[in-house]
Amino acid sequence: METTKELLKEYIVKNNHIKIDELICSITDKLIDNISNKDLLSMKEHPNQDNIKRVVELYEVNSESIIELIAILIKYGDIKNNLHYQETIEEVFDKLIKSRKNETDGFGYIWKHLSNYPLLLLSYSTNIMLLKKNEYKFLYKMMNLRYKQRSVGYDFTESLDITLPEAMNCYHLFNDINYMNVDIYQYLPDSDANKSDIQKRLVANNRVYKYFSSFLAHYFTNENDFSEYFDLYEYFLGLFFMDKRLTRSEKPPDRKLGTFAPYGRRYWMYSESGRYFSYKDSIVYNFVQETVNLNNDVIQSGFFGSEKEEFNLAYEYYIDLLRRLTGY
DSSP, rough: HHHHHHHHHHHHHHEEEEEEHHHHHHHHHHHHHOOOOHHHHHHHSSOOHHHHHHHOOOOOOOOHHHHHHHHHHHSSOOOTHHHHHHHHHHHHHHHHHHHHOOOOSHHHHHHHTTTTHHHHHHHHHHHHHHHHHTTTHHHHHTTTTEEEEEEEESSSSEEEEHHHHHHHHHHHHHHTTTTTBOOOGGGTTTTTSSSOOHTHHHHHHHHHHHHTTTTGGGGGGHHHHHHHHHHHHHHHHHHHHHHHHHHHHHOOOTTTTOOOOOTTTTTGGGGGGGGGSOOOHHHHHHHHHHHTTTTTSSTTTTTGGGOOOHHHHHHHHHHHHHHHHTTT
């Protein structure tokens, strides 16, 4: 893998987009081959701690190479001005989205659902890297990739056409299945039945963070820098999700009842009003303040309908949600 990384850096310096595309696509194809073996595709057994652990670890081990190569391309490549680089990254996502296969009878649907884990990992890592580099225009494009998902539950006839992050977030991948009353998070290593319901459901977020800390954090100033950008993405994902939910509603939901969006592993840090964050020196706090005051490129890039008012509405509902979760 070290040789592959050095090759990619060399191709970036030479701006050899053909070699870059060939290298990254070959690693993507290898990932798909490794996670599309017959045993995984035909699994229908009831999930338990052993088989969930085995499958999750298999996905993590096989995903690391492509995640790191995309991180290198974003960090060292001119993503903003090089459309070839953008197209290569989009092609990787397109291949992964189209590769999802599994049976939907019995418990097969649960394993099909979990087969999206590599896509979640790549979506998280790519978007975190783009946030770090302030590449909001391409981030907007990546977060608005379309994802067709069959409706969750017993009825598989309805197809939902949503954005990728609305499906590829820790809450909806590991918690919100509602199929045979099975939630995957309870079988993950480090799951603790004695924790509060909210904390129990964050075991997946914490696992993803620890997984990235072992190699993706190397592309940040230090681990604290990576930690803040991880939190920023989860916070931004929640705002993004809330905005999509509100814009699809004929009228805004009752503020007292609120509505749901995914929350991050440190949701409690950012549950107060934007002017009274628990940690005012955090990049999440600064991000919100700059967005509210139109001092960054988030809204100009197309997020929140390019409207400050739309951002404010999503922000108010999301803060209401975080306050309810923390009991404030």
